[in-house]
Amino acid sequence: MNMTKDEIILREAFDALAENTGIQASYRLMSFKSDHRLDAEVQIIINDTVLRFAADVKRELRNYHLRELPQTVSDLPLMFVADRLFPAVKEELRREKISYLDTAGNIFIQHRQIYVWIEGNRKMQGEKKQSVNRAFTKQGLKVVFLFLCQNHMINMPYRKISDLAGVALGNIPLIMEGLREAQYLLHLNDQDFILNRKKALLHRWIEAYRDILRPSLHLGNFKSTTPDLFKERLMTGNIENAVAGGEVAAEMITHYLNAEIYTVYTTQTSKEFMVKNRLIPDEKGNIQLYEKFWDNYSKDGRVPELLVYADLLITDEPRCLETAEILYEKQLKHEFE
Template sequence: MKIQPIFQILYELQNKTSLKGRWYDKNDGHSIDGVLELDNSKVIYALPAEYKKEIKPFHLIALKDLKETNKNLIVLSEQIFPTIRDRLREMGINYIDSTGNCFIQINDWHFLIDGLRAPSKKSVQKNGFTRTGLILAFHFLNDENYLNTTYRQIAEDYKISLGNVNKIINSLKEQNYIAKGKNKTLRIINRDKLLEQWILEYDEKLKPTLFLGEFRFINEYAKDWTKVPLGVNSQWGGEPAGDLLTNYLQPAELTLYTKENSMDLIKKLKIAPGKGNLKIYSRFWMFNDKRPNVVPTILVYADLVNTGDPRNIETAKMLIDGLFRD
């Protein structure tokens, strides 16, 4: 546990609210990181506490589970983005960040400070998580054997240079995501961490480049998306895929991945560009899918958790329960 960032978070909390905080590590096998005592000079509350350097949408699944067994859970983090703060409040989870944003609701305590911004930080881009690196990493995560395909074949499959393939794989090695096994073949190690990082980077770097547009149905499919004739070149992602796989979610936003161009889809599906609930993205992977009408589960999971929506998060949890536990 990194105590210094926690001290900084508690220092900002006291500056903004006058609440004094004391952190106690838990090293007895409990599922939480520690206990946070908050003191307003009249009463002291001891809260089950969790620390994360930065809270990402996929963390909300684990935090939701912790909240169920730790009523007054509070999360300390160096950075919590505005949309995540909104979701935490909706879930009834207390939080504090290092800039002084906080939400604390316990008995007669009601603290809410929002809108404070942390200074921006420049990040170094790793080759394994460039746009092309993310595409290859997705293939590796879905088919680990593809790691041992010749570089020439990978370059041919994805229309990239041999040098780029080499840089991407070496970068993943350097970051301790892949390594050679006993038989000298490459394999994925730290799979959960690689998948966690991929989901984050995908939403920020790759998905926006795949966006073909927003559309609306102008026929009977507007009332029943399940009757849309996708054909062999298009598959549901996001909410509709989550519904098809779990029968739990009523999709509000439709996500479609396709090999076809926008004009062909407009004619085929009878859709019109403009504000609507259908968002279409280019398909980016070069392997055969297990299901003809739904994208790979990892991508469904990423689409769902990156929305930050509680219902989508519950659905994602059904798909890969227990995958993220750090």
């Protein structure tokens, strides 16, 4: 039986914990009615004491994840189980007394007179790679983006999905299978599907978009000799074959953020865009140009709200994270919760 990505992370973490410390742990995948973003109930035995946690399982934990979840769910304390935890995130978790475990066997628990803090373990090199889920490859992410923006597309003919996402037809069945294996698609009846665990899928998409798809779309950074005019043109939809993303789009939607970085998605080449808009290449320039990877559902000269949200979270900048929360509450929450 194929394991889900959550099960893979949990088993690797528990195996490393047992190998390094002798501490035994087990899990049970389940849904929490009080918070559907949580994934499993975890049981850890330390000195004959059984500790139970509600676990949020992630490939990688970022600062914005910490802003979303309460420390307790009913009578269970929260634990993050992740493949990768950054030092600054671990420090923040310890400060808030939130338990964590990673797949190298590093662990922190401060609960019911039990205090455990083990750090410094590294994952063994040369471990066997798990098979890649095709839903979270470059092509798969384009399809998932289509589904997240237009849920009904999951039940369209594969050729229609292929055409709208700009992905080869032969990839679509593999991408659909990847979503089913990860439990993000559920059968509604014999023919139709519905998206499952939509907020978890959203954040899985954002993480993979940041690491896999977005870097491949980057066409370069630029600066303008008339930055205020460029921003005005971008916000009013007066730049040919281009739409605003990131901070500029967030300013357009929320009127809360004063954009400093101008993220632009375009169907033009970088040279065409640079020449037509009289820009100067600059590695540290505040105009960040990306290839537009979707079709037919931009809004009022800007990218869809979902991509604005992703662009903001990816920055890890406090002012952008705050705006992302406002955007989510006003524009996205009703779709994902």
